[in-house]
Amino acid sequence: MTDSLNDLLIYLLPLLGFCVLYAGAKARTQRKNLAALNESIETGMTEPSSLHPVINVNRCLGCGSCVAACPEQAGHNVLGLIDGKSTLVGPSFCIGHGACAAVCPQDAITLVFGTATRGVDIPEVNPDFESNVPGMFIAGELGGMGLIRNAIVQGCQALESIRKLSGIGQGDGLDIVIVGAGPAGFAASLGALSHKLRCVTGEQDSLGGTVANFPRGKLVMTAPVEIPLLGKVNFRETTKEKLIEFWQAAEKKTGVKINYRERVEKIDRTEDGFVVKTDQRTYKSRAVLLTLGRRGTPRTLGVAGEEQTKVVYKLIDPQEYRGKKVLVVGGGDSALEAATSIADEPGTTVAISYRSESFSRAKQKNRQRVDETAAAGRLQVLLSSQVKNISEKQVEIVQGDQTHTLDNDAVIVCAGGILPSPFLRDCGIIVETKHGTP
Numbered sequence: 001m002t003d004s005l006n007d008l009l010i011y012l013l014p015l016l017g018f019c020v021l022y023a024g025a026k027a028r029t030q031r032k033n034l035a036a037l038n039e040s041i042e043t044g045m046t047e048p049s050s051l052h053p054v055i056n057v058n059r060c061l062g063c064g065s066c067v068a069a070c071p072e073q074a075g076h077n078v079l080g081l082i083d084g085k086s087t088l089v090g091p092s093f094c095i096g097h098g099a100c101a102a103v104c105p106q107d108a109i110t111l112v113f114g115t116a117t118r119g120v121d122i123p124e125v126n127p128d129f130e131s132n133v134p135g136m137f138i139a140g141e142l143g144g145m146g147l148i149r150n151a152i153v154q155g156c157q158a159l160e161s162i163r164k165l166s167g168i169g170q171g172d173g174l175d176i177v178i179v180g181a182g183p184a185g186f187a188a189s190l191g192a193l194s195h196k197l198r199c200v201t202g203e204q205d206s207l208g209g210t211v212a213n214f215p216r217g218k219l220v221m222t223a224p225v226e227i228p229l230l231g232k233v234n235f236r237e238t239t240k241e242k243l244i245e246f247w248q249a250a251e252k253k254t255g256v257k258i259n260y261r262e263r264v265e266k267i268d269r270t271e272d273g274f275v276v277k278t279d280q281r282t283y284k285s286r287a288v289l290l291t292l293g294r295r296g297t298p299r300t301l302g303v304a305g306e307e308q309t310k311v312v313y314k315l316i317d318p319q320e321y322r323g324k325k326v327l328v329v330g331g332g333d334s335a336l337e338a339a340t341s342i343a344d345e346p347g348t349t350v351a352i353s354y355r356s357e358s359f360s361r362a363k364q365k366n367r368q369r370v371d372e373t374a375a376a377g378r379l380q381v382l383l384s385s386q387v388k389n390i391s392e393k394q395v396e397i398v399q400g401d402q403t404h405t406l407d408n409d410a411v412i413v414c415a416g417g418i419l420p421s422p423f424l425r426d427c428g429i430i431v432e433t434k435h436g437t438p
Helices: 002-042 065-069 099-103 148-163 183-194 209-213 240-254 333-343 364-375 421-427
Strands: 052-055 079-082 085-088 109-112 120-123 136-138 174-179 199-203 219-221 225-227 231-233 237-239 264-270 273-278 282-290 325-329 349-353 379-382 385-390 394-399 402-407 410-413 431-434
Touching (some): 052 085, 065 079, 065 099, 148 183, 174 183, 183 199, 209 240, 325 333, 333 349, 349 385
Parallel strands (some): 136 282, 174 199, 174 282, 325 349, 325 410, 349 379
Antiparallel strands (some): 052 109, 079 085, 219 237, 385 394, 394 402
């Protein structure tokens, strides 16, 4: 009997030790996740910037698959288990990969746009990226997908859906007109070329679309992705310049044709497709793929003096502001990146004004850089403030019951863009305001 008990203890004691260690590790992880969630709430970082998960706790098993799958988890606590259920503990770190939903074994995760307090305007599309107008498809930033990798994937998937339409490859017209040559449009254009579709791609600006207008040296977050005619591209984190250079090389290598400086003015539905009118010519096409950016019309401040030439709505090169007094307005990543990059230039005096009490929509690394630059005395941060007036040499900013008058040479407004709703309505596309809905 004693020998049997000893034998049993030989097996049970290590198992008991393992259980104690596991319970301790689980408790530590939960404390870390609770601390991350509380920090997000205390600092006001509770608004996801893009597509994000909503977890059904009744279906969640607490397996942690979603936590492990999140590409951003290595650098931040985005998802974490609390009381055995998955929780979005770092909402502002979520940038819309969607990998969490793909791996959930219980379908407990729904990917949504907007929240109860912040609506996001999204054109109505079905799972095949077709809008409510048959034959007209939407992919990329216009559909709410600003993440480069996901925009590329959407462009490819939309092209595959278009290939299945009746009438493709038939008749005298084009198979597809692609509007925009950003990540989604460029990928779709390569897909059309690889399948020998009759295609025209029009871009009102330059290759890269919105990406091309990012500030010089801006890091653009990407991930490995399969691109037609190019195969698997292993980008992890690269600059705007390197990404555009890669796309330009791909354009030359593949021979894909893009009509630059050509702007679409009107799209009319016909019995068997569309007539697309641009500022240069008219096309007849079976299908249309809209891959427009959401920032075509910058959001203005609506204050006196905003019409001056010193007020601009995007930053291209921080060096042009060397030695100047600059105000940046906005609280997203573009605003924070503009303010800190200009502050790095010799002789600059930089302030940033934002209407909210925290930079909740910006990535952690950009918020941290703002804190470091402000602590070094090179950036004045004015939260809960609004621009009241812009004069030739000064700006007035209201913050609570205070009014700040700053000497000023330039104002950069990074308040995002207005969805081209009139154009979409003219096309017959329904636009929905999402408040935490798919």
